[in-house]
Amino acid sequence: MSYVLTTLTKKKEIDSIIRDTIDKVLVLRFGRASDPGCLHLDDLLSKSAREVSKFANIALVDIDSEDVQVYIKYFDISLIPSTIFFFNAHHMKMDSGTADHTKWIGAFHTKQDFIDVVEAIFRGAMKGKMIVNCPLPQERIPKYQLLYKDL
Amino acid sequence: MATLADSFLADLDELSDNDADLIEEDDVDAGNMEEDVDGDMADVETLNYDDLDCVSKLQKTQRYSDIMQKVEDALEKGSDISNQGLVLEDDPEYQLIVDCNALSVDIENEIIIIHNFIRDKYRLKFPELESLVHHPIDYARVVKKIGNEMDLTLVDLEGFLPSAIIMVVSVTASTTSGKPLPEEVLQKTIDACDRALALDAAKKKVLDFVESRMGYIAPNLSAIVGSAVAAKLMGTAGGLSALAKMPACNVQLLGAKKKNLAGFSTATSQFRVGYIEQTEVFQTTPPALRMRACRLLAAKSTLAARVDSTRGDPSGNTGRALREEICKKIEKWQEPPPAKQPKPLPVPDSEPKKKRGGRRLRKMKERYALTDMRKLANRMQFGVPEESSLGDGLGEGYGMLGQAGNGKLRVSVGQSKLAAKVAKKFKEKNYGSSGATSGLTSSLAFTPVQGIELTNPQAHAHQLGSGTQSTYFSETGTFSKIKPT
Numbered sequence: 001m002s003y004v005l006t007t008l009t010k011k012k013e014i015d016s017i018i019r020d021t022i023d024k025v026l027v028l029r030f031g032r033a034s035d036p037g038c039l040h041l042d043d044l045l046s047k048s049a050r051e052v053s054k055f056a057n058i059a060l061v062d063i064d065s066e067d068v069q070v071y072i073k074y075f076d077i078s079l080i081p082s083t084i085f086f087f088n089a090h091h092m093k094m095d096s097g098t099a100d101h102t103k104w105i106g107a108f109h110t111k112q113d114f115i116d117v118v119e120a121i122f123r124g125a126m127k128g129k130m131i132v133n134c135p136l137p138q139e140r141i142p143k144y145q146l147l148y149k150d151l
Numbered sequence: 152m153a154t155l156a157d158s159f160l161a162d163l164d165e166l167s168d169n170d171a172d173l174i175e176e177d178d179v180d181a182g183n184m185e186e187d188v189d190g191d192m193a194d195v196e197t198l199n200y201d202d203l204d205c206v207s208k209l210q211k212t213q214r215y216s217d218i219m220q221k222v223e224d225a226l227e228k229g230s231d232i233s234n235q236g237l238v239l240e241d242d243p244e245y246q247l248i249v250d251c252n253a254l255s256v257d258i259e260n261e262i263i264i265i266h267n268f269i270r271d272k273y274r275l276k277f278p279e280l281e282s283l284v285h286h287p288i289d290y291a292r293v294v295k296k297i298g299n300e301m302d303l304t305l306v307d308l309e310g311f312l313p314s315a316i317i318m319v320v321s322v323t324a325s326t327t328s329g330k331p332l333p334e335e336v337l338q339k340t341i342d343a344c345d346r347a348l349a350l351d352a353a354k355k356k357v358l359d360f361v362e363s364r365m366g367y368i369a370p371n372l373s374a375i376v377g378s379a380v381a382a383k384l385m386g387t388a389g390g391l392s393a394l395a396k397m398p399a400c401n402v403q404l405l406g407a408k409k410k411n412l413a414g415f416s417t418a419t420s421q422f423r424v425g426y427i428e429q430t431e432v433f434q435t436t437p438p439a440l441r442m443r444a445c446r447l448l449a450a451k452s453t454l455a456a457r458v459d460s461t462r463g464d465p466s467g468n469t470g471r472a473l474r475e476e477i478c479k480k481i482e483k484w485q486e487p488p489p490a491k492q493p494k495p496l497p498v499p500d501s502e503p504k505k506k507r508g509g510r511r512l513r514k515m516k517e518r519y520a521l522t523d524m525r526k527l528a529n530r531m532q533f534g535v536p537e538e539s540s541l542g543d544g545l546g547e548g549y550g551m552l553g554q555a556g557n558g559k560l561r562v563s564v565g566q567s568k569l570a571a572k573v574a575k576k577f578k579e580k581n582y583g584s585s586g587a588t589s590g591l592t593s594s595l596a597f598t599p600v601q602g603i604e605l606t607n608p609q610a611h612a613h614q615l616g617s618g619t620q621s622t623y624f625s626e627t628g629t630f631s632k633i634k635p636t
Contacts, residue, residue, distance in 0.1 A: 050492075050493060050495055051493065051495050051496050052495065053495040054495045054496065054498050055496075055498040055499065115496070119499050122498075122499055123499055123500060126499075126500065
């Protein structure tokens, strides 16, 4: 949807972008371009892409392509949109009070929320932390139910 | 010279007289008039009211008629291109043009003199007209049209004046304090108006002639501002070399109208522009950029005039190039500024925080500084268990507070460094003004060693005293065991 953000469809592309983003937070959104939740998030991401451009890189991953299924399985992505943060090819986790720390599920309320989250990840990563706390108050964090298979 | 002295006296009289006395004055001066005609022609304008010929002499002069004749011949002849190879000064036509320039300046002065004459005569009839219509030629036309008429609704002033001014004139005429003029005065006034209009026509002719030759005389200048304006500029400056010698700021103001009508708003008047205002380039620039354009035009046309005065480029190419440059610059000014891109946020923690300092910050920090009491509590004596708040090593330890040898459980609040400085200053200031001291004490202290010392050494001694008081070693405590060796 966004012409500002690159959409990745191949595994090689994802690999290269993770490897090549140095000293910047890499934000990968996993989702579908047609889904309304994803559209909302994409809109937010494209608007803030230029503002965080000095310390973050944003890309979209289409979960419908076959190449990418490996990653979907690896990151265990079931609800979309899911956003995963990387820093220097290292997966950054964030504790936002939800059950899943490895990714961010859903959209953000405002552009500023997203920028705050990226900044928190950046600061934590520069200090050498692997997991950071979410700076947003609880009401700003989208709540969801995790689907457990076969349980 | 008797006549000169008389004329000066008459000047003085005239300045103090009011309008009603003017007619009487004329009769008195009639006797002096003949002498004055023979006398000095320089201060002509103030005196001779009665006869126009004494006031305006230019049309009678030989020079005037000669030049007008030549101009008319030349206008009929058409332009003469054959003598382009000659040096400019040798060309007879150039000489004619130089003369024309001087003549046009003279004509203008003459018109002003006649205008004064008309105005003085017409004051009896319609005094306010002079302040409403400033331009001499317009004034002359209006006076001629109105004549002796008292009711201005019968007079049609369309075409002579802008409608706003016609309205003001009509309104003022209905309440004017003037009376109709006597017949001969009216006749003289009308004559003067005719004379003024004739001079104006002559000036136009002269300027037309100069303008037609302008392309040959000053091709570069006419390429930039156009031949009409170039002719006017040259005329007002008094020649091409005079124009070339002027700085550009003066060229900008050549021909500027100075008067502002009282009561009319000055917000719309264009200030500080002269003949340059009439150039095509100026008229086509948007009003916001007009001041800058005017300055630019004046500067480049001065350059072109300088090129022309030395015949540096007879083809006019320099002028055309300069004009191109001017047009391009004006276009560039009109471009919209580049669209503002939102700036990306700076990298977090990349810019170090600006640390502030100063007295205020130090006082703030003092509130959280480590106090002496806390320092003592933090330290411990070797081998002696410290006392604690809950006893037996539980609770907070007291450290050196209240230990034997200290002598104090309570440690008074030590003076902070800042407060010490302030206290010292305060003491020094106050030292001489205590009321209880005897009259023999002074701030000067006489010591046998150093002679007179200005600052009181007692303040110094006080400091030393406090310095030797140790906060760590006890004053009263002694060695616990001394073994002779």
